[in-house]
Amino acid sequence: MTADFLTEPAIHQEHPDFIQKLRSQGLHAFKKYGFPTSRQEDWRFTPLETLLETQFIPSASGAIDLDIPEDFLLSDVYRITLVDGELSPELSDLPELPEQLVLCTLSDAFTDHSELIQKYLHQLISPAENGFTALNAAHLGAGLLIFLPAGLILDKPLHILHLDGKGQENTAVHLHHLLILEDNASATVLMHHLGTSSQVHFTNVLTEISAARESRLSICKIQDSTDADYHISHTALHQAEDSEIQVFSVDIGARIVRNDIRMHLNGKGSSGSISGVFVGRDRQIMDQHTHIHHNSPNGTSRELYKGILTDHARGVFNGLIYVAPDAQQTDSEQTNRNLLLAETARMNSNPQLEIHADDVRCSHGSSTGQLDEDALFYLQSRGIDRKRALALMIEGFAGEVLNDLPCSSLQAKMFSHITDRLALAKI
Amino acid sequence: MTSTPLIDVHNLHVEVEGKEILKGINLTVKPGELHAVMGPNGSGKSTFANTISGHEKYRITGGTIHYRGQDLAEWSPERRACEGIFQSFQYPVVIPGVNNIYFLKTALNAIRRYREEEEVDAMDFMQLIREKLKTVKLDESFIHRPVNEGFSGGEKKRNEILQMVTLEPTLSVLDETDSGLDIDALKIVAEGVNQYRNPERSFVVITHYQRLLNYLEPDYVHVLKDGRIVTSGGRELSDKLELEGYTWLENNE
Numbered sequence: 001m002t003a004d005f006l007t008e009p010a011i012h013q014e015h016p017d018f019i020q021k022l023r024s025q026g027l028h029a030f031k032k033y034g035f036p037t038s039r040q041e042d043w044r045f046t047p048l049e050t051l052l053e054t055q056f057i058p059s060a061s062g063a064i065d066l067d068i069p070e071d072f073l074l075s076d077v078y079r080i081t082l083v084d085g086e087l088s089p090e091l092s093d094l095p096e097l098p099e100q101l102v103l104c105t106l107s108d109a110f111t112d113h114s115e116l117i118q119k120y121l122h123q124l125i126s127p128a129e130n131g132f133t134a135l136n137a138a139h140l141g142a143g144l145l146i147f148l149p150a151g152l153i154l155d156k157p158l159h160i161l162h163l164d165g166k167g168q169e170n171t172a173v174h175l176h177h178l179l180i181l182e183d184n185a186s187a188t189v190l191m192h193h194l195g196t197s198s199q200v201h202f203t204n205v206l207t208e209i210s211a212a213r214e215s216r217l218s219i220c221k222i223q224d225s226t227d228a229d230y231h232i233s234h235t236a237l238h239q240a241e242d243s244e245i246q247v248f249s250v251d252i253g254a255r256i257v258r259n260d261i262r263m264h265l266n267g268k269g270s271s272g273s274i275s276g277v278f279v280g281r282d283r284q285i286m287d288q289h290t291h292i293h294h295n296s297p298n299g300t301s302r303e304l305y306k307g308i309l310t311d312h313a314r315g316v317f318n319g320l321i322y323v324a325p326d327a328q329q330t331d332s333e334q335t336n337r338n339l340l341l342a343e344t345a346r347m348n349s350n351p352q353l354e355i356h357a358d359d360v361r362c363s364h365g366s367s368t369g370q371l372d373e374d375a376l377f378y379l380q381s382r383g384i385d386r387k388r389a390l391a392l393m394i395e396g397f398a399g400e401v402l403n404d405l406p407c408s409s410l411q412a413k414m415f416s417h418i419t420d421r422l423a424l425a426k427i
Numbered sequence: 428m429t430s431t432p433l434i435d436v437h438n439l440h441v442e443v444e445g446k447e448i449l450k451g452i453n454l455t456v457k458p459g460e461l462h463a464v465m466g467p468n469g470s471g472k473s474t475f476a477n478t479i480s481g482h483e484k485y486r487i488t489g490g491t492i493h494y495r496g497q498d499l500a501e502w503s504p505e506r507r508a509c510e511g512i513f514q515s516f517q518y519p520v521v522i523p524g525v526n527n528i529y530f531l532k533t534a535l536n537a538i539r540r541y542r543e544e545e546e547v548d549a550m551d552f553m554q555l556i557r558e559k560l561k562t563v564k565l566d567e568s569f570i571h572r573p574v575n576e577g578f579s580g581g582e583k584k585r586n587e588i589l590q591m592v593t594l595e596p597t598l599s600v601l602d603e604t605d606s607g608l609d610i611d612a613l614k615i616v617a618e619g620v621n622q623y624r625n626p627e628r629s630f631v632v633i634t635h636y637q638r639l640l641n642y643l644e645p646d647y648v649h650v651l652k653d654g655r656i657v658t659s660g661g662r663e664l665s666d667k668l669e670l671e672g673y674t675w676l677e678n679n680e
Binding site (some may be wrong): 148230372374376377378379380381382383384385386388389393395396397398402403 | 482483500507508514524533538541594625
């Protein structure tokens with residue numbers, strides 16, 4: 001079964017040794033462990049059978065003949081577009097990028113920024129972490145390097161648009177992004193996966209983020225793939241002293257989604273937030289795993305994760321807050337709220353606290369329920385019809401996350417997109 | 428000269444979760460009138476209010492409610508609102524994440540659409556709402572907060588009156604709008620209602636105490652007990668209840 005997924009990576013003589021080594025580590029790990037199975041606790045709710053039954057072919061480089069949907073031509077951003085993992089200069093728009101910024105494909109970085117990436121590549125996510133990370137490492141090559149040297153403040157959001165649609169059936173896209181902020185650097189990055197084609201895609205993306213002292217980052221991942229796709233994502237973040245990161249995660253599309261976010265507050269006084277919303281309909285599976293590790297004193301973390309499920313959709317929230325023995329004065333709050341719009345929708349929520357320090361303030365809460373009928377009646381009693389009242393409440397529910405998205409034009413589109421999708425599901 | 432009743436309730440029986448709460452209510456309210464419905468706890472006051480608004484939990488098992496000559500029974504809650512019926516709730520609910528201003532504008536435009544009137548745009552609505560806020564003495568920050576979230580008891584009730592004066596209903600049913608209010612908030616609410624009164628608009632004011640009625644000048648006072656109106660009269664009836672309490676009714680039976 002696993003062999004179908006592996007095409008022996010080509011040996012590129014010109015790539016540095018450490019790259020070849022990472023690839024072969026990935027290859028060996030994948031051959032040894034294969035894909036995770038539902039017998040593994042951490043993958044209990046992620047049924048991978050349909051994914052494994054499909055023979056996916058790595059995307060071939062080739063002509064790109066498509067346009068960015070007009071709705072997503074955001075103004076006032078730097079835009080870089082990847083189509084099935086391959087950079088499309090024609091669909092990118094990068095005027096007057098700050099000179100000090102390094103923005104290039106990972107494969108270019110193998111030769112042009114070899115020393116730099118060697119320090120960061122696969123440092124936060126081991127190739128052997130699981131079958132997907134192994135497979136990803138074995139195919140190491142596609143993805144982006146984004147490097148902000150000390151003090152660089154990116155004046156506009158960087159919109160990284162991932163489109164599908166080279167027309168190849170059952171395409172596998174393995175991506176590895178490196179986002180590095182040196183001391184005092186600051187950026188807003190929108191990582192946006194947009195499905196437009198009718199072909200099935202399997203996207204397997206690793207994102208390693210390193211934020212040095214007093215750097216600031218807003219990173220927003222929007223997954224809006226087509227309904228037949230598979231999307232496996234693993235994001236890991238390292239935060240140094242007094243750094244601040246806001247992570248937003250929006251999952252709307254794909255048949256099966258597995259989204260891991262691991263935030264490591266390694267430096268004293270660092271603060272991080274994770275705000276997530278996922279929307280599932282039909283038989284979508286939305287499997288969300290987050291870890292926040294407080295490894296140093298005086299760290300702050302906030303997590304708000306919201307799920308909306310209808311039809312036979314299924315959601316998982318598995319959120320761990322870990323506080324290391326010397327991470328005193330940690331201040332952490334975690335909340336997971338889920339809305340079930342149909343009796344057939346299901347949610348498994350598993351918030352966990354693991355605290356090894358004694359002087360901390362940590363709280364967590366989780367709730368799953370239906371829309372409040374009294375609130376619906378209240379809206380109706382003011383003249384708002386039931387369908388609009390439902391939409392209003394769902395917008396309000398998702399709004400507690402989406403209202404803070406660091407790009408207002410994208411925010412408005414997300415709201416209408418979510419209500420459209422749920423209206424299709426006949427709520 | 429007698430005008431047509433705005434609302435005409437005839438021998439109304441209502442069940443809640445299989446239990447009969449209203450056992451034959453008769454009440455006729457004409458345009459411009461303010462009727463007070465008083466009664467002890469559990470007498471069916473809120474059931475009466477919620478039945479008029481169309482909450483599906485309240486099932487009419489007998490009798491009729493006619494509004495402007497039309498039977499209400501089959502109307503959805505939103506249709507009732509669009510036709511000019513408004514309830515100020517005893518316990519206004521929180522609508523998480525929905526801003527008060529967005530909610531009010533959505534409601535006003537829903538009603539205007541129903542009436543085939545032009546919708547109000549954001550700018551005009553802002554101007555309108557600033558005027559209305561003055562009526563209930565609330566500041567502007569209030570409308571940018573989620574509906575009723577973190578509002579004090581008094582703010583919730585003033586928010587109900589704000590909705591009333593914005594949506595401009597013909598029949599307003601105020602369900603214990605005075606409960607939980609301090610004297611200042613009570614006066615603000617009463618002033619809001621008094622300013623809103625005119626010869627076309629009618630009110631059913633439901634209350635346990637008569638203190639709100641000190642400011643409202645009811646035309647009629649009805650006493651509800653065990654699902655029936657046991658006595659009706661003028662203003663003097665509420666004074667009597669204030670002095671003698673609801674036990675006076677028992678002694679009178």
